[in-house]
Amino acid sequence: MKELKRRRLQSALTVMSLAVCVSVATSLVLFGESLGVQITGFSAGGLSVGFSVIFSRFLFIVVLLSCIAGVSVVYFLMSQATSERTRDIGIMKAVGCLTDAVFKHFAAELLVLVMAGCLAGSLSGICLYFVSTGIMNCLGFNLSTSIFDPLMVLLIFSAFAAFSFVLGLRLTARAARIKPTDALAQTSDMTEARQSNLGASFLLGRGLSVRIAFRTLNRRWSMTARSVMCLGVVMVLMTVIVVGGVVAEETMVSYVQRAVGANVVLVAKAEVAERYVSLLERFLQSNTSGSFDYLNAEYAIPSSALAEVQNVSGAAKVDPRLVMETTVKENQYIYPDPDNPGQYVVVGSQRQSSVIVMGVQADSLISDWLLVGEKLSDGNPNGVLMGESLAATCFADPFTQSFRAFGHEFQTVGVCLDTVNNGMVIYMSYEGLSSVVNSSGYNVFLVQISPTNLATTFNEIENIASRYGLVAVDLNQTLNKQVSFASQIWASILSLALVSFLSAVTSLVGFLTLSVSGQQRDLGIMRALGAKPGTILRVVVLQTFILVLLGAVFGVPIGVAVVLTFLIPQPVVSVNAAAAITLLVTGLIAALCLSSLYPGKKAAQTPIIPAVSRV
Amino acid sequence: MAKEKAVVASSLKKQYNIGETTVEALRGVDLTVSSGDFIAVRGASGAGKTTLLNIIGGLDKPSSGEVTVLGHDLTRFDELFLATFRCTNIGYIFQSYNLISTLTAKENLAFPMQLAGWDETKIEQKTDELLKLVGLTDRADHFPSQLSGGEQQRAAFARALANDPLIVLADEPTGNLDLDTGLKVIDILRGLKGKKTIIVVTHDERVQRLADRVIVMSDGKIVSEG
Numbered sequence: 001m002k003e004l005k006r007r008r009l010q011s012a013l014t015v016m017s018l019a020v021c022v023s024v025a026t027s028l029v030l031f032g033e034s035l036g037v038q039i040t041g042f043s044a045g046g047l048s049v050g051f052s053v054i055f056s057r058f059l060f061i062v063v064l065l066s067c068i069a070g071v072s073v074v075y076f077l078m079s080q081a082t083s084e085r086t087r088d089i090g091i092m093k094a095v096g097c098l099t100d101a102v103f104k105h106f107a108a109e110l111l112v113l114v115m116a117g118c119l120a121g122s123l124s125g126i127c128l129y130f131v132s133t134g135i136m137n138c139l140g141f142n143l144s145t146s147i148f149d150p151l152m153v154l155l156i157f158s159a160f161a162a163f164s165f166v167l168g169l170r171l172t173a174r175a176a177r178i179k180p181t182d183a184l185a186q187t188s189d190m191t192e193a194r195q196s197n198l199g200a201s202f203l204l205g206r207g208l209s210v211r212i213a214f215r216t217l218n219r220r221w222s223m224t225a226r227s228v229m230c231l232g233v234v235m236v237l238m239t240v241i242v243v244g245g246v247v248a249e250e251t252m253v254s255y256v257q258r259a260v261g262a263n264v265v266l267v268a269k270a271e272v273a274e275r276y277v278s279l280l281e282r283f284l285q286s287n288t289s290g291s292f293d294y295l296n297a298e299y300a301i302p303s304s305a306l307a308e309v310q311n312v313s314g315a316a317k318v319d320p321r322l323v324m325e326t327t328v329k330e331n332q333y334i335y336p337d338p339d340n341p342g343q344y345v346v347v348g349s350q351r352q353s354s355v356i357v358m359g360v361q362a363d364s365l366i367s368d369w370l371l372v373g374e375k376l377s378d379g380n381p382n383g384v385l386m387g388e389s390l391a392a393t394c395f396a397d398p399f400t401q402s403f404r405a406f407g408h409e410f411q412t413v414g415v416c417l418d419t420v421n422n423g424m425v426i427y428m429s430y431e432g433l434s435s436v437v438n439s440s441g442y443n444v445f446l447v448q449i450s451p452t453n454l455a456t457t458f459n460e461i462e463n464i465a466s467r468y469g470l471v472a473v474d475l476n477q478t479l480n481k482q483v484s485f486a487s488q489i490w491a492s493i494l495s496l497a498l499v500s501f502l503s504a505v506t507s508l509v510g511f512l513t514l515s516v517s518g519q520q521r522d523l524g525i526m527r528a529l530g531a532k533p534g535t536i537l538r539v540v541v542l543q544t545f546i547l548v549l550l551g552a553v554f555g556v557p558i559g560v561a562v563v564l565t566f567l568i569p570q571p572v573v574s575v576n577a578a579a580a581i582t583l584l585v586t587g588l589i590a591a592l593c594l595s596s597l598y599p600g601k602k603a604a605q606t607p608i609i610p611a612v613s614r615v
Numbered sequence: 616m617a618k619e620k621a622v623v624a625s626s627l628k629k630q631y632n633i634g635e636t637t638v639e640a641l642r643g644v645d646l647t648v649s650s651g652d653f654i655a656v657r658g659a660s661g662a663g664k665t666t667l668l669n670i671i672g673g674l675d676k677p678s679s680g681e682v683t684v685l686g687h688d689l690t691r692f693d694e695l696f697l698a699t700f701r702c703t704n705i706g707y708i709f710q711s712y713n714l715i716s717t718l719t720a721k722e723n724l725a726f727p728m729q730l731a732g733w734d735e736t737k738i739e740q741k742t743d744e745l746l747k748l749v750g751l752t753d754r755a756d757h758f759p760s761q762l763s764g765g766e767q768q769r770a771a772f773a774r775a776l777a778n779d780p781l782i783v784l785a786d787e788p789t790g791n792l793d794l795d796t797g798l799k800v801i802d803i804l805r806g807l808k809g810k811k812t813i814i815v816v817t818h819d820e821r822v823q824r825l826a827d828r829v830i831v832m833s834d835g836k837i838v839s840e841g
Binding site for chain 2: 036208212214215219220521522525526527528529530531532533535607608609614
């Protein structure tokens with residue numbers, strides 16, 4: 001304890017950084033659990049499966065990366081702390097301490113640091129969880145704190161404590177085995193110093209601060225490599241949060257827009273129109289309603305009304321639909337087991353579900369969904385498109401399994417991300433549907449209006465509709481609701497990501513301070529020789545800049561790759577989003593560099609005599 | 616003709632607080648050193664010798680009193696001025712060498728010249744000259760951890776002369792050296808005598824014999840001078 005008190009700054013920083021990592025991991029997991037439940041609760045059964053997958057993937061990756069970043073920071077701190085003690089180890093061994101005794105001494109110190117850090121982290125993590133939950137609830141969410149799981153806290157505490165202690169012990173054991181002469185000969189923070197003059201020619205003619213910064217990083221190679229590794233992980237996390245946040249939101253909005261269509265007007269009998277809008281809003285929240293007779297002859301749309309709307313000059317596309325409700329039943333698919341001759345594999349369990357069926361003209365479709373498989377074609381009356389919620393909840397393999405509806409068998413040709421009836425929907429050709437239900441005529445049609453003269457065209461369509469006893473509903477309102485719903489959920493998820501980013505910055509400041517404190521003597525000597533405080537500050541900031549840049553070179557592309565290849569299928573990146581991402585990433589890198597101002601300023605202001613006297 | 620005064624210290628006091636204890640390192644020191652003088656300072660451990668040297672070198676500030684070095688009252692200037700002052704006027708040889716661990720011997724020598732803004736050719740020329748002077752030409756590209764104590768001391772000595780300072784301050788420059796290396800350092804000091812103002816904290820009688828004056832310090836005061 002006496003030794004830890006003597007090295008107050010180092011001890012405090014190690015405990016603080018470890019505490020931050022544990023705290024963030026604890027609060028993230030607890031908050032993530034609450035938020036995960038909230039996403040389901042908030043959407044109250046809404047939010048189609050495909051969209052939920054994107055949210056949960058994002059959450060999972062952020063939590064995973066936060067834990068990896070925490071582990072990297074802990075590893076860095078432990079190695080830095082052990083490396084700084086190498087000289088002490090040499091002195092202890094030189095005066096006759098046995099390796100075993102040295103090891104026990106440092107293991108006891110390590111245990112105190114780890115326990116203090118993990119305990120403080122767990123407590124502050126719980127506080128952070130309650131504070132975050134409170135803030136979210138003030139913002140209009142309804143997060144429950146009853147999900148609080150003490151076992152989870154204990155698990156995180158144990159995992160971090162065990163990992164840090166084992167890692168620290170490994171490093172301590174390695175340091176304790178060092179020969180006393182080697183330990184004493186080393187400068188405290190250069191256990192694995194690089195002897196080469198690498199980069200000397202490159203540095204010629206550069207500014208003094210640049211040369212010193214490069215040289216120090218090159219000389220303290222192992223520490224530099226560890227810092228870059230640590231920063232790389234932080235950068236991956238940061239990139240996933242920034243790029244993932246921006247791209248995922250934009251992509252999701254695009255999925256919704258593609259499914260619903262922009263500037264679309266719905267024309268139908270008032271009851272059918274109301275029912276159709278309610279089907280669309282099931283994406284936002286579940287709304288139960290009784291059965292509805294879509295095939296009622298009163299709901300049929302006169303073909304003359306359709307023809308009149310088609311002749312409106314501002315109507316870019318008219319998509320007539322026969323909408324109805326039915327139950328689909330999954331067919332089992334049985335095939336010979338290739339691994340066990342004579343045996344058969346059964347796919348599916350004959351599940352059934354109530355769905356919305358839409359008979360459409362493939363050529364007139366307004367929806368341009370995110371699609372897996374083939375598009376709908378008029379030439380294949382038994383081939384259908386299936387909403388991804390139906391595919392996920394009712395089928396084991398929708399492409400190999402067929403299903404039954406209306407007493408007929410159908411085959412899925414594609415699965416689409418759709419918001420109608422929260423994805424519990426199938427699309428098939430109008431001819432196919434009308435022949436199996438023995439009914440002709442449409443009960444709904446969608447009109448996509450060209451963006452110019454929106455209001456005039458809408459009025460024209462509304463007038464035609466009213467003449468036939470129909471109503472025209474502007475679906476842009478529903479679309480906007482869905483878009484803002486998606487944005488609202490993203491905002492709540494990004495607040496979670498922001499916590500992990502802040503933890504990364506806090507850890508970075510901690511390890512920078514520790515790193516600068518390791519160079520305090522050299523910086524003090526430079527000042528004694530006449531280096532101005534500004535020169536010292538520049539050296540520290542430049543070192544950080546180089547480290548952050550190297551971290552970014554590794555971290556940013558990995559983060560972008562994770563987002564674009566794994567996180568979001570068919571990502572949408574507009575020019576504006578790309579500019580926003582570039583600006584954000586650059587700003588965050590600058591913020592990370594600026595975080596070195598504090599330790600740099602501190603180093604430049606430390607009195608020279610104590611600095612140069614530091615061993 | 617009276618020589619110009621290089622250092623004038625009057626009523627210098629310095630106190631350190633270590634926890635709740637106050638240590639008085641200097642208890643009213645008066646000292647005048649003329650340009651070109653060679654002063655040796657000796658005294659028991661804790662007498663305040665290094666503190667006096669640090670204050671004259673602009674590394675530390677007195678708690679009270681005045682110290683004027685080369686006409687500048689160092690107590691009145693900020694760190695920015697003092698940094699420039701140290702860089703251009705003072706050559707300091709620390710007791711524990713204090714070489715920058717991440718730079719080679721040659722780069723350590725070049726550092727003060729780079730701070731002063733010398734051009735690369737001149738720096739190259741001067742470092743070669745200094746390395747030759749202290750006999751470290753073949754160790755130029757070694758880092759401090761690869762040099763022996765004597766070699767580090769000689770490198771520190773060479774670095775102190777890098778910017779052609781007017782004042783050289785040396786804290787036990789021969790204290791950790793073997794006989795031969797100590798003699799080399801004394802030879803260098805002899806060569807500097809009369810050309811630069813030199814204040815050396817030393818217990819080495821060979822160095823004291825070189826000095827124009829020997830000051831004895833005890834308990835934070837100058838107790839004898841001669």
